[in-house]
């Protein structure tokens with residue numbers, strides 16, 4: 001089964017399309033509008049961009 005990998009672009013590291021990526025991706029169930037669901041690895045960015053709300057890049 002091919003997994004989907006959602007990786008942040010231009011991150012501090014190069015993400016592997018693997019569940020063993022150093023960032024520690026979490027497996028999440030993605031729901032499509034059609035109603036189908038797929039498992040996807042969500043890779044967190046390592047530059048903390050999620051925590052910089054309202055900040056400039």
Ligand SMILES: [Zn+2]
Nearest residue numbers: 015021023043
């Ligand atoms: Zn990763």
